[in-house]
Amino acid sequence: MSSVIKVASEKVSAVELVAAALEKAKKFAEYNVFTSLNEKAALAKAAEIDKKIARGEKAGRLAGVPYALKDNFSSREGKTTASAKMLENYRAPITATAVKKLEDEGAIMIGRTNLDAFAHGGSTENSYFGATANAHDKTRVAGGSSGGSATAVALDIVPFALGTDTGGSIRQPASFNGVYGMKPTFGAVSRYGVVAMASSTDTIGVLAQTAEDTQMLMGLLAGKDEKDTTTLDDFLAAAKSEKLKIGVISDFMGEGVDDEVAKLTKDYIEKLKKAGHQVSEVKMPILKYALAVYYVVVPAEVASNLSRYDGIRYGFRAKDAKTLGEIYSKSRDEGLMPENKRRILIGNFVLSSGFFDAYYLKAQKVRTLIIKAYNEMFAKYDVLVCPVAPTPAFKIGENTSDALKMYLGDIMTVPPSLAGLPALSVPAGKTASGLPIGVQLIGARRSDAILMGLAAEIEGLK
Amino acid sequence: MTEKELQHLADLSALSLSEAEMAALGGDLERILGYVRQLDELDTTDVEPTFQVYEMENIWRPDEIVAFEADREELLALAPESKDNQIKVPKVL
Numbered sequence: 001m002s003s004v005i006k007v008a009s010e011k012v013s014a015v016e017l018v019a020a021a022l023e024k025a026k027k028f029a030e031y032n033v034f035t036s037l038n039e040k041a042a043l044a045k046a047a048e049i050d051k052k053i054a055r056g057e058k059a060g061r062l063a064g065v066p067y068a069l070k071d072n073f074s075s076r077e078g079k080t081t082a083s084a085k086m087l088e089n090y091r092a093p094i095t096a097t098a099v100k101k102l103e104d105e106g107a108i109m110i111g112r113t114n115l116d117a118f119a120h121g122g123s124t125e126n127s128y129f130g131a132t133a134n135a136h137d138k139t140r141v142a143g144g145s146s147g148g149s150a151t152a153v154a155l156d157i158v159p160f161a162l163g164t165d166t167g168g169s170i171r172q173p174a175s176f177n178g179v180y181g182m183k184p185t186f187g188a189v190s191r192y193g194v195v196a197m198a199s200s201t202d203t204i205g206v207l208a209q210t211a212e213d214t215q216m217l218m219g220l221l222a223g224k225d226e227k228d229t230t231t232l233d234d235f236l237a238a239a240k241s242e243k244l245k246i247g248v249i250s251d252f253m254g255e256g257v258d259d260e261v262a263k264l265t266k267d268y269i270e271k272l273k274k275a276g277h278q279v280s281e282v283k284m285p286i287l288k289y290a291l292a293v294y295y296v297v298v299p300a301e302v303a304s305n306l307s308r309y310d311g312i313r314y315g316f317r318a319k320d321a322k323t324l325g326e327i328y329s330k331s332r333d334e335g336l337m338p339e340n341k342r343r344i345l346i347g348n349f350v351l352s353s354g355f356f357d358a359y360y361l362k363a364q365k366v367r368t369l370i371i372k373a374y375n376e377m378f379a380k381y382d383v384l385v386c387p388v389a390p391t392p393a394f395k396i397g398e399n400t401s402d403a404l405k406m407y408l409g410d411i412m413t414v415p416p417s418l419a420g421l422p423a424l425s426v427p428a429g430k431t432a433s434g435l436p437i438g439v440q441l442i443g444a445r446r447s448d449a450i451l452m453g454l455a456a457e458i459e460g461l462k
Numbered sequence: 463m464t465e466k467e468l469q470h471l472a473d474l475s476a477l478s479l480s481e482a483e484m485a486a487l488g489g490d491l492e493r494i495l496g497y498v499r500q501l502d503e504l505d506t507t508d509v510e511p512t513f514q515v516y517e518m519e520n521i522w523r524p525d526e527i528v529a530f531e532a533d534r535e536e537l538l539a540l541a542p543e544s545k546d547n548q549i550k551v552p553k554v555l
Contacts, residue, residue, distance in 0.1 A: 076531075090540070091540070093530075093531065093532030093536050093537055093540065094530075094531055094532065095531065186515050186516070187516060187517075200513065200514045200515065200516075226523070229518075229521040230516050230518070232517075289500065289501060289503075289504065291497075292497060292498045292499075292500055292501050293501065295494060295497070295498060296498055296501075303475065307476070310476070311542065312541065312542070312549060312551055313540065313541050313549060314540035314541060315540075316542075317542035317543075322552065323552055324551055324552050324553075324554055325476075326478070327551070327552065328476040329476045329477055329478035330478050332475075332476055332477050332478075333477050333478045333479060333480075333483075336477075338483070338486075338487070341475075341477055341479070341483070341487060342487055342490055342491070342494075344475045344477065345468075345471050345472065345475055345477070345487060345491060346491060346494060346495070348471055348474050348475045349471055349491065349495070352471070352474065359495075359498065361511055362501050362502070362506060363498070363501060364511030364512055364513055365506035365509040365510070365511045365512075366501050366504055366506060366509075367511070367512045368509050368510055368511060368512045369504065369506070369509060371512060371515070403490045403493075403494065404490070404493050404494055404497055407494070407497075418515075419515060420515030445515075445517075
């Protein structure tokens with residue numbers, strides 16, 4: 001049974017559910033999952049829901065279900081920090097559409113989860129509030145940037161959490177922590193009220209304990225929003241169960257991939273075959289260029305999106321800044337993390353006159369070639385499969401001194417992002433030392449329901 | 463990348479970086495941009511760039527005032543300094 005539905009149907013009060021979640025959150029404080037807890041407001045909301053239910057009123061499909069919110073979603077409850085000093089004391093004046101949709105269904109946010117500042121990173125070590133630990137090994141990273149959300153779900157503090165995924169930020173921490181992580185088709189879920197990172201690839205999705213929950217929650221979140229004009233009409237109706245043509249991306253199964261990751265991925269592929277799906281190997285040599293494209297395009301968009309942090313209208317202002325120029329430059333220098341600055345500098349470099357054609361335009365042309373390669377593949381296959389990340393969770397501190405090495409961990413998650421494709425991280429067992437790994441199911445645009453349906457089918461075989 | 467070029471980039475980015483930061487970030491940028499240059503292996507003659515995957519063109523809303531969930535006081539309170547209903551900044555000229 002789906003854990004969210006189970007929680008919602010258990011004969012316990014919303015107050016009991018929320019109090020239990022808050023207690024667990026405190027018990028696991030050493031993992032550094034949360035940037036803040038929403039204790040008072042959450043308990044008050046739970047009491048309201050219990051009253052509604054007692055009066056026989058409708059309380060929503062998620063009535064009393066506690067959830068965790070990545071701290072880059074705006075909500076009027078508490079601070080929205082993006083795990084950055086720049087927004088350490090920022091109280092958002094708006095509510096993100098995704099948050100509003102969940103609350104309209106009675107879900108209760110118990111706390112804000114830690115992330116790499118402004119979602120820049122793949123380990124949650126770039127947080128101003130320190131790293132989040134992996135749920136399965138405290139000496140290892142949670143992954144990122146939605147590291148706090150993944151650990152919160154894996155530790156069973158909450159049955160689900162919201163995350164954002166620009167180049168793997170839901171899928172990779174989900175893989176590292178052994179939970180489901182869905183990055184939908186670009187435009188499936190409104191991004192209104194979410195701290196912008198790279199507008200051409202930013203997406204909103206969920207981290208959950210079961211495929212069934214993932215499906216249900218994505219269904220609630222998807223749909224058009226006039227506050228985000230990039231949103232598409234809801235297309236997430238459940239897919240018919242049918243035999244699928246599945247291609248295994250062989251370029252991501254060999255060199256550079258950890259042996260145990262490759263083996264567990266192959267085990268999952270065997271399950272797909274046993275379930276009657278037609279599986280074959282495919283080659284996509286163009287994908288090895290996706291990471292280079294990503295680290296041009298995304299920093300360019302980051303540089304533009306982060307130019308709003310100026311120390312003037314909201315956010316941090318450096319104490320000793322006197323002139324207007326100093327307010328900008330000192331506030332940004334003190335308020336942003338090194339990784340934020342790295343990306344801003346790369347972005348402004350590739351956009352600057354003299355380098356624009358060689359870097360930015362070149363990357364966007366290769367992006368076209370990547371999309372073309374995917375289109376050709378999806379003319380023949382329904383789903384593509386590969387690992388989520390080349391390795392299981394690495395040690396905290398292991399990759400922090402080498403920015404490029406950290407980026408290389410994103411090599412399998414960034415290609416679908418550049419093409420706006422849906423991709424789902426599915427738990428696929430553990431290594432000999434007990435570290436979870438995830439398999440990535442990738443589909444054509446708007447095929448989200450097929451991916452989640454396939455994951456649910458395989459989950460049911462266990 | 464020369465120190466002068468990096469300083470120019472930091473100025474364009476409105477970042478006042480310390481010397482230590484400049485040294486570290488300069489090295490990172492060299493390595494990352496070096497990695498990116500593998501894109502030159504691909505022939506992109508006659509390939510159109512893709513700037514977005516939205517499947518749509520500009521969408522305009524009517525030019526009407528819509529209700530906002532926060533009021534003026536709340537928004538002004540977010541600014542580090544404000545006075546007489548306005549956000550305060552140092553002298554510009």
